Amino acid sequence: MYETSDAIELNFVDLGWSFGIMAVAIALSNWQKLGLEKQLLLATGRSFLQLLALGYLVSTIFDLNHPIPIVIILGVMLLIATKATQERIDHNGKSFFFMILGSLLVSSLFTLSYVFSLIVHLKVWYSPRYLIPFTGMILGNAMNSAALSGQHLIRSIRQNHREIETYLCLGASPRQAIINYKYESIRISLIPILNQMMVVGVVSLPGMFTGQILGGSDPFNASSYQILILFMIVLTNILTSILVTEGIYRKCFNKNAQLIV
Template sequence: MDSLIILEPADLPWGLGMMAIAIGLSSWQQLGLEFSVAIATGRTILQLTVVGYVLAVVFALNNPIPVLGILLVMLTIATITARNRIGKQIPRVIPIVFSSIFFSTALTLIYTNLLIIQPDTWYEPQYLIPLGSIVLGNAVNGAAIAGERLVSTISSSSLEIETHLSLGATPQQAVARYRKDAIRAGLIPTLNSMMVVGLVTLPGIMTGQLLSGIDPLNAASYQILIMFMLAFANLITTLLVTQGLMRQFFNAQAQLRLL
């Protein structure tokens, strides 16, 4: 296969030409997106440049502390992002989301590292950071969708839930249907991606590997593994998040309390 074509810093200004055209089109059509596109462009350049330098240092150190530090920062940002979508008014939403995403991500990475990839060291940054970031990004999306759906559904179905409680149902039974719907909603984006992966688009990881000259079959194998990881982690996350959030809607006497 052909060797990797290295992009030099001098090549990127030509890429900015596409964003300049986008800003021009927005102005021409009076969309009012010029400032947003410019800010998004600047942030993309700044954030990815900083990440590139940080990862270069972390990869060179090959030490578990900075690797885990980066994953912890990602986990914290993921938790805040999901919390903002679910609702700040929910009690203990941050520890619920944090622990759910942490457990599902850790379990997925441990399983993958020990049984499948088996790197020389468990903290190999080349594998742990990219895979961890992908799993975290998907888990936060699942947690946010499932959590938001559950909170809104319980809030709008209080009379039906209280009727079930008055007839002897436990809190778990009274909201079981709503919890299942929320879990399904959180899983649908991942399952839809699995249905069309390779047919409609090539995923980012596979595209990156192909651009770097990796054998296509090896790249496909990695992408298959990643899709399995995302589905597994997403299911665990949505199960835990909905279970934790559900409990916040009931007091010690199993009475519904609207938040």
């Protein structure tokens, strides 16, 4: 029988020593002349400040236990994810912001509604202990999936514009002309999560599983939650990629079905 125990808490002294890990990484970059010292230093500072602020913010929200601040923080997360996704897609002056926003929102809401309705039965829908971590994990992965599928579709359309225009001249609709590129883009966006699922528990230990184990949770319960999270990520990713590629391809043609990329 597994017995949970109190987790070993890290104080500011321990966090101070943890900077030594990054100091070694920066020293190695300098030694090998990789030129990554500034990036590593910036990433260290940003991740430290952002996660520390997140810890205090979430702790405050937990204490308040009110839906308004929870909805606000989730909204901010969604906006940041949308902006980051658009910046990674070569939009060439076109505005994909609201299309990406809607795609991330719809896919995340669908997945969360399914999980909280049928699997994790919350006493109140805005329970921050579950809503914030679940949303953060699926939204972060959906953001990457949207960027991968969107960027690949635009690149494919530009590289194969003559072939697409030939299909259009032969009477194909815009959808028929680009459908293979759309499917390929969706498949590519799912490669990272599928690769992770293939070796999870054998080669890699996911973050949620590791975090729960360090927090003293029962390993079987931690595994169950990790399985749920992986399945949630897959569903959200594929929904997001479908919606994003659909929105992007529509913006690549005008009302006369002419390619305008």
